[in-house]
Amino acid sequence: MDLIIITVLVRILETMFVVGAVGSVVVLVLSGIEDLKLLFGREEQNHS
Amino acid sequence: MSSFGPTSPSNRVRIVVATSVMLTFISYWRAAAIVLNDLASSAFYACGIAEQAVGKSAPWFIVAVMLFSFAVRAVYVESCSMFVRGGVYRVVKEALGGTLAKLSVSALMFDYILTGPISGVSAGQYIVGLINESFVTADVHGWIPRAVHNLFNGTPHLNVNLTSVVFALAVTIYYWWENTKGIQESSEKALRVMQITTVMVVILLAWSALTLFKAGYNPVPLPTPQNLHFSKESLGFLRHSFPEQSLARMFGVLGILIAFGHSVLAMSGEESLAQVNRELAHPKLKNLKKAAIVIAIYSFVFTGLSALLSVMLIPDAVRVPVYKDNLISGLAMYMWGPLILRLIFRAFVVVVGFLILSGAVNTAIIGSNGVLNRISEDGVLADWFRFPHRKYGTSSRIINMVVLLQILTILASRGDVYVLGEAYAFGVIWSFTFNSLSMLVLRFKYRGERGWKVPPNLTIAGTEIPIGLISVMLVLLSTALVNLATKSVATVAGVSFSVVFFVIFTVSEHVNRKKHALAKEHMKDHFQLLQRDTVDRGSLGIRPGNVLVPVRDYNTLNHLRWVLEHNDTREQDVVVMTARISQFGTAAYGLSSEQIFSDYEQTLFTRAVSVAESVGKRISLLVVPARDPWSAIAQTAHNLESSAVAAGISSKMSAAEQAFALGSAWEAIPEPKKQFVLQIVKPEGIVDTFRIGPHTPTMKNEDVALLHRLWLNVTREPGLENVHHHDILTEALTRFAHDYGSRDHENIVKELRRHGAEGGPLPIRRIADQIPTVQPGPTRSDRDNGPHSSEE
Numbered sequence: 001m002d003l004i005i006i007t008v009l010v011r012i013l014e015t016m017f018v019v020g021a022v023g024s025v026v027v028l029v030l031s032g033i034e035d036l037k038l039l040f041g042r043e044e045q046n047h048s
Numbered sequence: 049m050s051s052f053g054p055t056s057p058s059n060r061v062r063i064v065v066a067t068s069v070m071l072t073f074i075s076y077w078r079a080a081a082i083v084l085n086d087l088a089s090s091a092f093y094a095c096g097i098a099e100q101a102v103g104k105s106a107p108w109f110i111v112a113v114m115l116f117s118f119a120v121r122a123v124y125v126e127s128c129s130m131f132v133r134g135g136v137y138r139v140v141k142e143a144l145g146g147t148l149a150k151l152s153v154s155a156l157m158f159d160y161i162l163t164g165p166i167s168g169v170s171a172g173q174y175i176v177g178l179i180n181e182s183f184v185t186a187d188v189h190g191w192i193p194r195a196v197h198n199l200f201n202g203t204p205h206l207n208v209n210l211t212s213v214v215f216a217l218a219v220t221i222y223y224w225w226e227n228t229k230g231i232q233e234s235s236e237k238a239l240r241v242m243q244i245t246t247v248m249v250v251i252l253l254a255w256s257a258l259t260l261f262k263a264g265y266n267p268v269p270l271p272t273p274q275n276l277h278f279s280k281e282s283l284g285f286l287r288h289s290f291p292e293q294s295l296a297r298m299f300g301v302l303g304i305l306i307a308f309g310h311s312v313l314a315m316s317g318e319e320s321l322a323q324v325n326r327e328l329a330h331p332k333l334k335n336l337k338k339a340a341i342v343i344a345i346y347s348f349v350f351t352g353l354s355a356l357l358s359v360m361l362i363p364d365a366v367r368v369p370v371y372k373d374n375l376i377s378g379l380a381m382y383m384w385g386p387l388i389l390r391l392i393f394r395a396f397v398v399v400v401g402f403l404i405l406s407g408a409v410n411t412a413i414i415g416s417n418g419v420l421n422r423i424s425e426d427g428v429l430a431d432w433f434r435f436p437h438r439k440y441g442t443s444s445r446i447i448n449m450v451v452l453l454q455i456l457t458i459l460a461s462r463g464d465v466y467v468l469g470e471a472y473a474f475g476v477i478w479s480f481t482f483n484s485l486s487m488l489v490l491r492f493k494y495r496g497e498r499g500w501k502v503p504p505n506l507t508i509a510g511t512e513i514p515i516g517l518i519s520v521m522l523v524l525l526s527t528a529l530v531n532l533a534t535k536s537v538a539t540v541a542g543v544s545f546s547v548v549f550f551v552i553f554t555v556s557e558h559v560n561r562k563k564h565a566l567a568k569e570h571m572k573d574h575f576q577l578l579q580r581d582t583v584d585r586g587s588l589g590i591r592p593g594n595v596l597v598p599v600r601d602y603n604t605l606n607h608l609r610w611v612l613e614h615n616d617t618r619e620q621d622v623v624v625m626t627a628r629i630s631q632f633g634t635a636a637y638g639l640s641s642e643q644i645f646s647d648y649e650q651t652l653f654t655r656a657v658s659v660a661e662s663v664g665k666r667i668s669l670l671v672v673p674a675r676d677p678w679s680a681i682a683q684t685a686h687n688l689e690s691s692a693v694a695a696g697i698s699s700k701m702s703a704a705e706q707a708f709a710l711g712s713a714w715e716a717i718p719e720p721k722k723q724f725v726l727q728i729v730k731p732e733g734i735v736d737t738f739r740i741g742p743h744t745p746t747m748k749n750e751d752v753a754l755l756h757r758l759w760l761n762v763t764r765e766p767g768l769e770n771v772h773h774h775d776i777l778t779e780a781l782t783r784f785a786h787d788y789g790s791r792d793h794e795n796i797v798k799e800l801r802r803h804g805a806e807g808g809p810l811p812i813r814r815i816a817d818q819i820p821t822v823q824p825g826p827t828r829s830d831r832d833n834g835p836h837s838s839e840e
Contacts, residue, residue, distance in 0.1 A: 014301040016526040017308075023519020024119040030503040030516070031122045035341045038334070 073329035078235035080342040081242040082324050086163075087317030087347050088245060089408040092401050093170045094314035095355035096372040097469035101310040103277030104364070105269040107355035109311035112271070114344075114352040117315040119520045121340045122502045123484050124318065126517070128325040129333055129499030130490065136319065136483050137419070143486035143493060150428060150553045152482035153419060154546035159316070159475025160419065161545070163412035164454040165461060166468040168219045171405035172212030173373040173465060178398045180205055181381070185391065208373075209463030216409075216458045223410045224451040227417065229700065230442040231410075235327075241403050248400045249350050251393065252379065256357045259384040265360035273300040276307055281470075284536035302530070309477070309531040313469055314351050316476040317408075318343075319483070323415075327675075333499045354379065373465045376401070416450045417443060428557040436648065439699045441600050470535050474542030477528045484521040491517060583687045588668045590621035592689035597624045597667075598681050599696075602655040607696040607729035612663040623688060624656045625670040627680035682713035682740075686721050693740070694727045703728040707738035714740050 074082075098106035127139050136156050141149035186192050187203040196204055269275040280287050283306075321340060328335045358367065358375045361382045371378025380394040421443055424434045437444035461468045487502075491514045502516040532539050585592065595615060597608050611622055626649060653669050660667040674680030685693050698706050707726050714721070723741030730736070747755075759773050788796050 010302050013305065013526045013530060016522045017305045018301060020519045020522030020524075020526065021116075023515055024116055024523055026504060027119040027122055027502060027516040027519060028115060031118065034503075035337070038337055039341065 074235045074324070074327050075329055076335040076339040076342065078239050079324040079328050079335070079339040080346070081238040082235055083317060083320040083339070083343050084242050084245075084346055085238045085404060085407050086320045086411050087315070087343060088242075088350055089167055089170075089404045090314050090316050091347070091351035091354055092174065092376060092405060093166065093373065093465050093469060094311065094351060095358055096368075096375045097313065097466050098307075098311040098355075099359070099368060100372055100466050101279060101282035101470075102307040103269075103275065104359060105271045105275045106307070106311065107268050107352075107359050108271035109307045110314045110355040111348075111352040112308060113311045113314045114348040116523065117318055117347065118344045119502075119516070120315065120318055120480060120484075120524070121321065121344050123487055123517065123520050124321045125333075125336055125340055126498060126500055126502050127483060127487050128322055128336055130494075136322075136479050137423070139490070140482050140486045143489040144482075148482070150423075150550055151546060152479060153423060154549040154553070155475050155478035155482065155542070156319075156419060157416055157475075157549055158542050158545045159319075159472065159479055160412050160416035161450065161453050161457060162468060162472040162475055163316070163415075164220055164409045165216060165457040166465065166472050167405040167408035167412065168216030169212045169458060169461060169463050169468060170373065170465055171219065171402050171409075172215030172463070173208060174377055174398045174401040174405075175215060176206050176208045176211045177371075177374040177377050178394060180208070181377075181394070182391070185387070212463040213458055213461075216463075217455060219406050219409050220413075220451060220454050220458065223406075223413050224447060226410070227413050227447050228437060228440060228442055228444045230440050238407070241407060245350075245400050245404055248396060249354075251396075252357075252376070253349070253353060255383045255385070255393070256361060256379070259361055259382070262384040263361075266364065268356060268359045271304065271307065273303040276303045278303075278306065281466075281537075282306070282310055282534060284534040284539070286533055305526060305530050306534050309473070309527045309534060310470075312477050312527055312531070313473040314355075315347070316472065319479055320411075320415075337500075374401075412454070413447065413450055417446050420446045420450070423553060427560045428553040430556050430560065431648075434648065436601070438601075467537055471538045471541045473531060473535060474538035477524065477531055478542070481521070481524040481528045484517065484524050488514065488517050488521050583670065583672060583684050585688055588621075588623060588670060588688070590623060590668055590688065593691040594621040594623055594688060596681070596685050596688060596690040596693045597622060597695070598677070598693065599624055599626050599652060599656055600677075602652045604696050604731075605655060605659050606731055606733075607694055607727075608656060608659050608667075609663065610729045610733060610735070611694045611727075612660060612665045612667070615665075617665040617667070620691075621668060622660075622665070623668045623670055623690070624653070624660075625672065625681070625684055626652055627672055627674040627677045676713065678709045678713035679716065682710055682717060685724050686714075686717050689722065690724055692725045692727060694729055697728055697730045703730075703736040703738075707736075707740070711738075711740050 095107060095110050098110055102109065131138055131142070137149050137153050140152040183192065183204045187197070192204060321336075321343065324339070325332070325336055328339065354376060358371075358379050362371060362375070362378045363382070367375070367378060371381075376397050377394050380397050381390050383390050383393065420429060421434060423429045424431065424446070433445045433449070434443050435445060436442065457468070491512070495512075502514065502520065504515045506513045506515055585594075595611055597611050599605060599608060608624060615622060628649070649671055656667065656669065670684070672680050672684055681693060681695075684690075693710070695706065697703060701709065706728055710726055721741070723739060723743055726738045726740050728736040728738070755773055755776055759771065759776050762768050762771050762776060784796075787793070
């Protein structure tokens with residue numbers, strides 16, 4: 001019984017971690033693209 | 049002016065409370081340097097700790113943590129875009145309420161308390177490692193005298209852990225005293241340390257690449273469950289329930305999660321990003337993002353790559369047994385090349401390690417002092433703790449408590465970096481988790497616009513789902529929960545510490561509530577607080593040309609009395625100002641007017657009002673939060689268009705030093721700005737006067753005489769009859785500027801230094817004696833009648 005509870009808890013933790021890790025990779029890629037644009041993108045010029 | 053009997057609301061003394069901290073804004077490079085001083089210090093110990101816990105594939109987990117820190121950084125950028133004065137306390141309180149905010153701050157305090165000891169002990173490990181290695185090398189060459197050899201029964205050797213403890217204690221005590229005196233955290237110093245560190249990192253990476261090419265490398269096992277080798281300690285509470293290696297087989301992903309949890313301290317220091325946000329120059333969000341990119345890339349390259357290289361280059365036989373607590377030193381010793389070069393580089397690594405790790409000890413004291421001050425201001429820690437030091441005006445009681453806890457931690461650890469690192473991770477992971485959880489809650493609680501959002505975000509049926517934020521929070525929460533089970537030392541120590549602090553906060557809050565209610569009532573009777581975002585004349589109702597009187601200690605208000613006795617306040621307004629000093633980073637925490645105008649300020653202004661009443665003159669009262677008192681005074685004088693600042697003599701600076709400090713702060717104010725006079729009033733009533741900003745200097749008699757003699761000689765030259773004294777000065781200064789800027793720079797600096805050190809005359813005095821006095825000729829201008837100062 002204890003092992004079943006532990007197994008369920010562990011699986012929940014594992015799922016949280018895996019889902020979170022996959023999502024974090026997406027965060028990393030999207031924010032990385034933004035970062036590259038910020039670093040190497042051309043500054044907008046103000047024309048009056 | 050009100051007296052303190054029963055008072056009608058209209059008679060209450062008006063106090064303007066500025067709520068914006070007076071800051072000197074910094075570039076994103078400097079902001080990145082400040083954060084990296086904390087974040088990059090973990091590169092010196094994180095991989096060693098992780099490898100002891102999970103085995104040889106630890107560097108991959110360090111790299112994973114560093115990549116994940118890019119995502120955590122995104123959460124902090126969003127949090128900072130919402131709260132300019134961010135910080136865990138503010139964010140959690142806003143999202144989850146006061147109770148969880150107190151709990152999160154308890155975890156953050158645990159993080160700060162542990163940062164000092166782990167950094168100090170780690171620096172000690174690097175230094176002792178170098179000393180012992182030097183002894184071995186010297187012994188091999190027969191440079192150790194026989195008597196010394198006999199004394200140690202062999203090669204001289206220092207006990208590594210014991211000596212590290214002594215070193216950590218010495219560094220902690222040194223910074224305790226510096227903080228008690230009130231040193232300023234300097235972004236300039238942080239930038240210098242990071243520049244030196246960058247030189248080391250570049251050499252390290254280039255030399256490692258050469259070594260990989262010349263001498264080959266050991267492969268780093270991939271981070272698969274089969275390659276994880278947990279030590280008994282690294283399984284914590286699970287070690288009793290599961291045989292050592294069965295976990296990885298039973299729960300493959302869990303093994304990876306446990307290993308990730310043991311590596312998470314590599315990104316400790318990321319939270320400093322929220323603290324420097326307030327100080328960032330315009331455009332704030334853009335600069336914050338740039339700083340965050342620099343921080344993420346730098347820490348990935350340094351911490352991540354040095355972890356991989358240490359396993360690739362240091363042989364297994366010595367890596368953990370010999371170099372576990374000073375891996376970068378080990379890396380230096382296993383580079384390709386002659387021993388002497390490797391030893392020199394190792395010494396350089398130790399110097400850099402000392403700079404960055406001892407800096408982290410200081411940051412830990414400053415950070416925890418800031419957090420406890422903030423908690424105390426919120427009424428959840430007794431005011432007793434915030435009582436200023438009699439001489440230095442710092443919150444020495446809080447500093448004492450923090451340092452005492454750090455000293456106890458150092459002694460309890462017995463110099464074991466692994467134990468300290470395991471415990472440290474508790475504070476790190478839980479403060480990140482609280483922050484990300486709060487940001488997630490705030491997405492639903494406050495649906496308004498933000499400066500930036502963690503991507504991606506999906507909108508389904510009009511409801512925005514923050515996929516990115518949920519993902520980061522899930523990783524942090526799962527890691528924090530697993531660490532509770534696998535880091536028994538951290539769990540016991542961290543939970544005990546957090547619970548004790550939480551209870552102290554809760555009880556203090558309860559006790560203080562009644563007292564504060566009374567104090568608030570008293571304050572409402574006598575003072576009317578006017579909250580203003582910035583300081584200007586309009587809010588105080590004063591005229592230009594006023595006198596600004598900074599006050600700090602209510603026992604030393606002689607200078608205020610002097611000002612009131614020597615000024616007619618009907619003609620010239622007098623503004624009494626106190627700067628509420630927050631240490632570096634504490635500007636991150638939001639301050640309400642009640643927090644800025646606390647019991648202490650109330651007592652201080654009550655005394656100031658008493659002085660004004662005794663003289664029978666009117667004063668205006670002002671409180672400004674600031675990080676640096678001199679910047680606060682200079683900026684306030686600038687904003688109020690004051691013609692004079694009258695200050696008391698400092699207990700730790702001379703009048704000239706005070707003038708120099710204020711002058712330096714004035715220089716940092718952007719143009720246009722006006723000069724003003726600084727009067728330093730000594731207790732005996734003697735006043736030293738200085739002009740702040742560009743002004744005509746006061747010339748000594750001999751300088752005036754010299755100028756006059758030169759002028760007499762020059763005007764005798766044909767065609768120069770109409771030259772004036774100021775023309776001579778213009779020519780002399782132009783020549784000086786030319787020489788200083790080019791050929792004679794060194795000599796001029798040397799001469800001025802010598803003059804400063806000796807306090808003696810400059811050679812010009814001797815030159816003056818050699819110039820004959822020429823009697824004025826008939827062509828002398830009537831306007832230049834006898835020696836006079838160029839001021840005329």
